[in-house]
Amino acid sequence: MMRKLWVTALFLLSFTTTVLAKDLPDFTELVEKQGAAVVNISTVTTVHANGGNGMMPFPNVPEDDPFYEFFRHFAPPGSQGPQGPGGQGGGQDYKTQSLGSGFIVSSDGYVLTNAHVVNDADEVIVKLTDRREFKAKIIGSDPRSDVALIKIEATGLPKVTLGDPTQLKVGEWVVAIGSPFGLENTVTAGIVSAKGRALPQENYVPFIQTDVAINPGNSGGPLFNMKGEVVGINSQIYSRSGGYMGLSFAIPIDVAMDVQNQLKSTGKVSRGWLGIGIQEITKELADSFGMKNTNGALVAGIEKGSPAERSGLEPGDVIIRFDGKPVVNSSDLPRIVGGTKPGKDVTMEVLRKGATRNLSVKVGEMPDEKDEAKAAPRGPAKVEPNRLGLQLRDLTPQQKKKLGKNGLLVLNSQGTAALAGIRRGDVVLAVNNNEVQGVDQFNKLIDGMVGKTVALLILRGDSTLYVPVKVNGK
Numbered sequence: 001m002m003r004k005l006w007v008t009a010l011f012l013l014s015f016t017t018t019v020l021a022k023d024l025p026d027f028t029e030l031v032e033k034q035g036a037a038v039v040n041i042s043t044v045t046t047v048h049a050n051g052g053n054g055m056m057p058f059p060n061v062p063e064d065d066p067f068y069e070f071f072r073h074f075a076p077p078g079s080q081g082p083q084g085p086g087g088q089g090g091g092q093d094y095k096t097q098s099l100g101s102g103f104i105v106s107s108d109g110y111v112l113t114n115a116h117v118v119n120d121a122d123e124v125i126v127k128l129t130d131r132r133e134f135k136a137k138i139i140g141s142d143p144r145s146d147v148a149l150i151k152i153e154a155t156g157l158p159k160v161t162l163g164d165p166t167q168l169k170v171g172e173w174v175v176a177i178g179s180p181f182g183l184e185n186t187v188t189a190g191i192v193s194a195k196g197r198a199l200p201q202e203n204y205v206p207f208i209q210t211d212v213a214i215n216p217g218n219s220g221g222p223l224f225n226m227k228g229e230v231v232g233i234n235s236q237i238y239s240r241s242g243g244y245m246g247l248s249f250a251i252p253i254d255v256a257m258d259v260q261n262q263l264k265s266t267g268k269v270s271r272g273w274l275g276i277g278i279q280e281i282t283k284e285l286a287d288s289f290g291m292k293n294t295n296g297a298l299v300a301g302i303e304k305g306s307p308a309e310r311s312g313l314e315p316g317d318v319i320i321r322f323d324g325k326p327v328v329n330s331s332d333l334p335r336i337v338g339g340t341k342p343g344k345d346v347t348m349e350v351l352r353k354g355a356t357r358n359l360s361v362k363v364g365e366m367p368d369e370k371d372e373a374k375a376a377p378r379g380p381a382k383v384e385p386n387r388l389g390l391q392l393r394d395l396t397p398q399q400k401k402k403l404g405k406n407g408l409l410v411l412n413s414q415g416t417a418a419l420a421g422i423r424r425g426d427v428v429l430a431v432n433n434n435e436v437q438g439v440d441q442f443n444k445l446i447d448g449m450v451g452k453t454v455a456l457l458i459l460r461g462d463s464t465l466y467v468p469v470k471v472n473g474k
Contacts, residue, residue, distance in 0.1 A: 101221030113220030140263030163229025178221030198331030275306020301464030389415025
């Protein structure tokens with residue numbers, strides 16, 4: 001009897017193991033077919049000394065970046081510290097190396113990678129899986145999308161197959177191949193966690209979010225679907241420790257290929273431009289504007305002389321449709337406008353004070369550099385906080401002239417204003433789209449709105465944004 005039970009148990013265990021094995025994905029064929037088209041990229045960059053102050057600025061890694069501490073402690077020999085050869089200081093220029101990944105998109109040597117992998121590099125070396133090495137020429141790079149195109153002099157190379165990222169489904173298996181920490185052709189796998197993800201300061205890329213393990217050196221490598229097609233370029237991770245924490249982001253390959261085509265033909269990327277600052281519409285902002293939902297992109301600021309200003313667009317307008325395409329989230333608008341050919345006449349559908357209207361605009365070309373920023377003035381003063389917890393001061397005549405309008409300088413923020421995110425150095429420009437004239441006028445307006453949520457238009461640095469604040473009784 002016991003023997004029969006043991007035989008039955010072993011059979012069930014073997015059957016369960018077989019079923020589980022069949023349910024798990026097998027990446028071996030994908031890696032065998034596509035791995036040869038993935039390359040290792042190493043760069044040499046000349047770093048100009050900062051005067052021998054005892055700290056070395058690592059190339060492409062700002063000091064507030066989570067990876068800064070990693071590179072400071074674990075950078076390869078010869079790239080650490082400000083001393084240079086022999087441990088001597090003196091503020092001399094020095095060379096440093098960095099690593100990344102890429103993949104071959106045409107058999108005649110064109111390789112896609114991240115812009116941050118090759119930017120400012122004096123020398124770019126591409127190493128193939130067969131150990132051949134080539135010096136690469138940078139055809140062009142686009143920091144706004146973080147895509148770069150480089151070229152090696154070779155023919156008959158293995159190349160990847162491109163897929164359609166719009167067909168990806170959340171929960172689908174995906175595979176990354178790259179060189180984390182210089183370990184070439186490392187394979188990691190995971191699932192698609194989200195699509196069309198918008199990241200701060202990244203307005204032109206609808207990122208693919210995955211939980212594929214990505215680490216320094218994976219940047220620029222391909223993200224494959226289970227068909228062995230490239231659907232994205234691994235670009236960023238979210239991390240508080242400097243290492244992988246389960247959140248990785250890839251540039252959709254259709255976005256990257258559009259950039260590649262422009263870089264290949266002209267060496268640069270041309271994008272449509274309106275000249276506005278926008279922000280997401282929260283429930284509180286929607287209530288303060290009398291909106292029925294939070295759809296659209298709220299116009300928080302307009303640059304002087306921009307296409308938006310010439311079209312008649314105003315701060316406080318909500319763009320709900322651009323060139324026939326719906327704008328559901330504010331992050332939709334930069335991608336739609338950026339993908340519009342400069343010089344094209346398009347129609348914008350906007351909400352203004354509860355009414356819908358159409359505005360015509362000739363789309364401009366995005367400038368390479370921003371116009372001179374308007375700095376928010378600062379200055380000491382002793383005044384009592386108002387009902388919102390703001391201590392305000394009128395701008396000086398010189399500050400008003402520089403700004404081109406009235407505003408109130410925030411000397412200190414506490415209470416509901418601080419909780420809403422308003423901080424010292426901000427400049428209050430308007431309340432519910434009513435331009436502020438002075439501290440007394442502002443406080444009287446606020447005193448008459450107890451219990452309501454008001455939308456304050458705030459200037460912070462060279463950007464404007466609406467901040468919803470509930471007016472509480474003192």
